[in-house]
Amino acid sequence: MIRPLASLLCLGLAASMAASAAGPRVVALPSKSPLVTIRLVFTTGSASDPAAKPGLANLTGAMLGESGTRDLTYKQIVDALYPMATTVHVYSDKEMTTFVGQTHVDNLDRFYGLMRDMILHPGWRDDDFARVRDNTVNALRVSLRGNNDEELGKEELYNLIYSGHPYGHENLGTAAALAGMTVGDLQGFYKAHYTQANLIIGLAGGYPASFAARVTKDFSALPAGQPDSVTLPAPAGIARNQLTIVAKDTRSVAWSFGLPIEVKRGDPDFASLLVAQSYLGQHRLSSGVLFSRMRELRGLNYGDYAYIEYFPRGMFALEPEPNIARRQQIFQIWIRPVEPANAGFALRAAAFELNKLIEKGMSQADFDRTKTFLSKYVNVLTKSKSEELGYAIDSAYYGIPAYGDYLKAALSKLTVEDVNRALKKHLRADRLQLVAIAKDAVALRTALTSGDPTPVTYVTAKPQEVLDEDKIIERLPLGLRAEDVKIVPVEEVFEK
Amino acid sequence: MRLTGFTPAASVLCLCAAVASSAFAAGKIFPYNYVQEDLPNGLRLITIPTDYRNIVALYIVVGAGSRNEVEPGKSGFAHLFEHLMFRGTAEYSAERYQQELSSAGAASNAFTTSDFTAYHTTFSKEDLPRILSMEADRFQHLSVDEAAYKTETRAVLGEFNKNSANPQQKLYEVMRATAFRAHTYRHTTMGFLEDVEAMPNEYEYSREFYSRYYRPEYTTIIVVGDVEAKKVRSLVDERWGVWKRGDYKPQIPAEPPQDGPRTANIDWPSPTLPFVEVAYRGPAFADESPETAALDATARLLFDHSAPLYQKLVINEQKLDSLNAGPPDNLDPELFGAIARVKKESDVPQVTKEIIAAIEEFAAKPVDAKTLEALKQHVRYEFVLRMSNSEAIAESVARFVALRRTPEAINRYFDFYAKLTPQDLQRVARQYLTEKNRTVVTLATKAVTK
Numbered sequence: 001m002i003r004p005l006a007s008l009l010c011l012g013l014a015a016s017m018a019a020s021a022a023g024p025r026v027v028a029l030p031s032k033s034p035l036v037t038i039r040l041v042f043t044t045g046s047a048s049d050p051a052a053k054p055g056l057a058n059l060t061g062a063m064l065g066e067s068g069t070r071d072l073t074y075k076q077i078v079d080a081l082y083p084m085a086t087t088v089h090v091y092s093d094k095e096m097t098t099f100v101g102q103t104h105v106d107n108l109d110r111f112y113g114l115m116r117d118m119i120l121h122p123g124w125r126d127d128d129f130a131r132v133r134d135n136t137v138n139a140l141r142v143s144l145r146g147n148n149d150e151e152l153g154k155e156e157l158y159n160l161i162y163s164g165h166p167y168g169h170e171n172l173g174t175a176a177a178l179a180g181m182t183v184g185d186l187q188g189f190y191k192a193h194y195t196q197a198n199l200i201i202g203l204a205g206g207y208p209a210s211f212a213a214r215v216t217k218d219f220s221a222l223p224a225g226q227p228d229s230v231t232l233p234a235p236a237g238i239a240r241n242q243l244t245i246v247a248k249d250t251r252s253v254a255w256s257f258g259l260p261i262e263v264k265r266g267d268p269d270f271a272s273l274l275v276a277q278s279y280l281g282q283h284r285l286s287s288g289v290l291f292s293r294m295r296e297l298r299g300l301n302y303g304d305y306a307y308i309e310y311f312p313r314g315m316f317a318l319e320p321e322p323n324i325a326r327r328q329q330i331f332q333i334w335i336r337p338v339e340p341a342n343a344g345f346a347l348r349a350a351a352f353e354l355n356k357l358i359e360k361g362m363s364q365a366d367f368d369r370t371k372t373f374l375s376k377y378v379n380v381l382t383k384s385k386s387e388e389l390g391y392a393i394d395s396a397y398y399g400i401p402a403y404g405d406y407l408k409a410a411l412s413k414l415t416v417e418d419v420n421r422a423l424k425k426h427l428r429a430d431r432l433q434l435v436a437i438a439k440d441a442v443a444l445r446t447a448l449t450s451g452d453p454t455p456v457t458y459v460t461a462k463p464q465e466v467l468d469e470d471k472i473i474e475r476l477p478l479g480l481r482a483e484d485v486k487i488v489p490v491e492e493v494f495e496k
Numbered sequence: 497m498r499l500t501g502f503t504p505a506a507s508v509l510c511l512c513a514a515v516a517s518s519a520f521a522a523g524k525i526f527p528y529n530y531v532q533e534d535l536p537n538g539l540r541l542i543t544i545p546t547d548y549r550n551i552v553a554l555y556i557v558v559g560a561g562s563r564n565e566v567e568p569g570k571s572g573f574a575h576l577f578e579h580l581m582f583r584g585t586a587e588y589s590a591e592r593y594q595q596e597l598s599s600a601g602a603a604s605n606a607f608t609t610s611d612f613t614a615y616h617t618t619f620s621k622e623d624l625p626r627i628l629s630m631e632a633d634r635f636q637h638l639s640v641d642e643a644a645y646k647t648e649t650r651a652v653l654g655e656f657n658k659n660s661a662n663p664q665q666k667l668y669e670v671m672r673a674t675a676f677r678a679h680t681y682r683h684t685t686m687g688f689l690e691d692v693e694a695m696p697n698e699y700e701y702s703r704e705f706y707s708r709y710y711r712p713e714y715t716t717i718i719v720v721g722d723v724e725a726k727k728v729r730s731l732v733d734e735r736w737g738v739w740k741r742g743d744y745k746p747q748i749p750a751e752p753p754q755d756g757p758r759t760a761n762i763d764w765p766s767p768t769l770p771f772v773e774v775a776y777r778g779p780a781f782a783d784e785s786p787e788t789a790a791l792d793a794t795a796r797l798l799f800d801h802s803a804p805l806y807q808k809l810v811i812n813e814q815k816l817d818s819l820n821a822g823p824p825d826n827l828d829p830e831l832f833g834a835i836a837r838v839k840k841e842s843d844v845p846q847v848t849k850e851i852i853a854a855i856e857e858f859a860a861k862p863v864d865a866k867t868l869e870a871l872k873q874h875v876r877y878e879f880v881l882r883m884s885n886s887e888a889i890a891e892s893v894a895r896f897v898a899l900r901r902t903p904e905a906i907n908r909y910f911d912f913y914a915k916l917t918p919q920d921l922q923r924v925a926r927q928y929l930t931e932k933n934r935t936v937v938t939l940a941t942k943a944v945t946k
Contacts, residue, residue: 078807079802082801135817146767147662148662249766251660286604301654301657336654336658338654369595380601384884459647459649462643
């Protein structure tokens with residue numbers, strides 16, 4: 001067993017993130033695998049961005065992970081990593097910035113040395129900075145805003161719900177703020193936030209017995225610091241449904257909507273809402289009510305899902321990436337692109353199912369099945385050592401046992417009454433932020449505020465019970481007045 | 497235990513290799529013991545026990561992809577079928593099927609490529625019998641009525657719609673339609689939009705498609721994880737042994753040799769950075785000769801992050817923000833392509849010239865041996881690192897199984913890779929990466945000046 005220099009969190013033993021600044025914490029999952037995963041998680045992110053510099057945390061992380069070190073140019077690093085077939089992958093969210101690398105144990109020494117120097121001894125070269133900043137602006141303007149309507153809608157939803165809040169800007173920042181950033185800004189952020197107090201060292205696989213102590217010692221060169229302690233106010237309340245339509249020349253209409261919830265991993269109602277979310281719309285599986293009623297029964301689109309934790313890049317990933325833990329979360333429904341003629345109906349259909357679930361609750365049979373699913377599905381989430389390690393780090397952050405143990409224990413005590421009570425307590429369908437990406441924004445606004453029904457068109461006959469339900473859905477009150485709808489040209493999104 | 501009474505496996509291969517602690521220890525690159533068995537009806541079963549506990553990954557590979565869509569107006573049916581397979585049977589309605597998957601805690605999905613369709617499910621080991629049983633049922637007894645069929649065609653249109661916001665999808669479509677004129681690789685797995693829109697009227701054809709390809713001789717079952725091969729075999733015998741063999745063989749049109757360079761340009765309706773793709777007509781996948789390995793090596797040496805061209809255009813001059821390449825690895829001759837995302841539209845012509853010039857230089861001058869050795873090391877470690885869990889192993893195996901129906905193709909392919917010489921790379925580049933075989937497609941918000 002490894003003896004760390006500071007505290008050791010090993011195999012499900014959890015500790016609170018409120019621990020003292022006594023040095024980096026270590027989460028260790030040693031095994032016999034020839035693959036070794038290193039996850040270095042700094043508990044800092046865009047919530048710690050200065051108000052005038054949105055995107056600084058992300059750009060600092062990207063600069064470290066995609067640039068040269070004090071001694072090596074980026075080209076030399078790329079060349080050195082190449083024979084090992086590995087890279088340092090970096091990603092940054094509101095409260096965490098994560099550097100992750102996986103290597104064969106043959107190459108552990110060389111790989112770790114490079115990864116360590118990228119974080120402890122960055123090169124801060126101007127040409128690296130120009131490239132990394134350009135990449136970030138392009139990721140914002142082109143990859144997200146230009147080419148991915150679904151992710152654009154999901155990200156805008158978060159930014160609207162958290163307007164005026166430390167979570168209320170895109171992690172990547174704004175084009176204007178990025179244009180004004182300097183290497184000095186990044187160095188300042190690095191000095192203040194890349195501290196021992198903010199670091200969790202995660203190790204998994206067949207590394208040597210002395211390795212954890214070596215890593216801990218190396219990273220003790222960082223300033224001791226204090227943990228990031230950004231105060232998070234409650235998100236502003238939503239008095240009634242609010243709709244933002246991002247006007248963009250695109251073929252179909254992408255929808256996302258949701259509301260803030262006071263529940264995160266470790267909270268008493270987490271398991272209840274997880275069961276409800278899974279039943280309503282388990283990500284990318286065909287089992288959810290939304291998928292079943294909207295796609296399978298009606299053929300409205302490619303899929304419809306629900307979330308109680310942040311899940312970026314869901315169109316590319318079947319399971320969530322760990323280490324994007326947050327102190328505040330939202331409930332969200334994602335409606336994949338629909339034909340413009342059915343846009344209003346699709347929104348109402350999702351709201352209808354949400355309403356129905358809140359009002360009627362889950363049945364005992366649905367509850368039992370979903371509970372069984374989740375208690376087994378957790379094994380799928382942690383199927384690789386890298387993922388298991390990521391979840392263990394998140395558990396340390398939330399102050400809970402290993403996620404599988406935590407969830408199974410919480411589910412074992414749960415009753416259908418708990419879930420149905422939590423649904424009524426935390427969710428509602430009349431105080432939502434709604435976001436659409438649509439070509440004809442004015443027509444969509446008119447359709448949803450006129451009070452007229454928004455009927456669906458089918459290519460095939462439907463059973464009478466479906467048509468009867470459609471009559472209710474197409475007139476489902478959304479409570480939207482013209483003044484509740486904002487139209488934003490896509491060119492303005494993420495600019496300032 | 498064989499309940500259906502058919503004869504034992506026609507052939508059983510038990511291929512063993514020690515799991516090496518070093519990726520470079522002697523032996524085959526695929527480190528797992530596996531059992532490969534053929535049932536008398538033509539179904540193939542590959543079982544791979546691993547040390548990853550509790551979890552089983554099941555891949556069912558059907559050797560039918562968009563390549564098999566031979567009739568005009570019928571593009572996209574392999575992919576549509578991937579959807580229809582979740583629509584239920586007499587025994588397991590779609591709803592019951594999903595309930596069973598849920599109670600198994602299973603992650604289940606499917607995907608379609610040019611050459612094959614794969615159905616994959618990852619779940620706890622105790623649920624293997626019922627999952628194999630349910631899968632046997634839907635592969636043999638799918639029952640989709642016309643109304644459900646039509647509804648599913650709209651979900652496929654929805655998938656087309658969600659892809660349509662991405663200009664790379666359009667680039668992909670136009671490249672294929674430009675580079676191919678006869679072969680079914682001319683269309684994407686999604687199919688032509690007009691064919692997708694017409695799908696609701698093709699119910700009878702969908703039944704024909706199922707009858708042709710959802711047959712044991714087209715299908716390979718791959719089971720990876722916390723399993724015993726004998727028990728898996730007896731479960732498969734029980735429910736899959738009675739599946740009837742078919743006799744359909746598609747006549748896939750051969751693509752005539754390309755008669756000269758081709759170009760196309762796409763006007764994209766909304767703001768984007770421009771793209772350029774430079775592609776060459778390549779060969780079919782080969783594990784009996786070095787061509788595929790050589791073109792993979794060529795793509796990496798020319799376009800990976802450490803390549804001189806990448807360093808010049810992305811890192812130093814910063815004219816591009818991405819540069820990627822893909823070598824051909826399909827059943828029939830495919831494209832070798834490189835895609836660049838260009839920061840300024842005015843740089844597109846120059847970037848195109850530089851990509852072509854780098855390819856020509858590669859064919860003219862052999863790569864140095866040290867660079868090639870570093871690449872070989874990279875490729876070997878990359879493969880080993882990918883084997884990080886049972887699901888990942890199953891997916892890697894499935895891609896080779898789709899080509900040769902055996903994990904041994906992995907070993908054969910990597911053996912050729914290990915033996916590549918600079919002269920092999922040069923010879924293959926001179927053979928395929930020629931002006932006559934080239935197609936260039938550009939995409940920009942407005943027309944790119946040529």
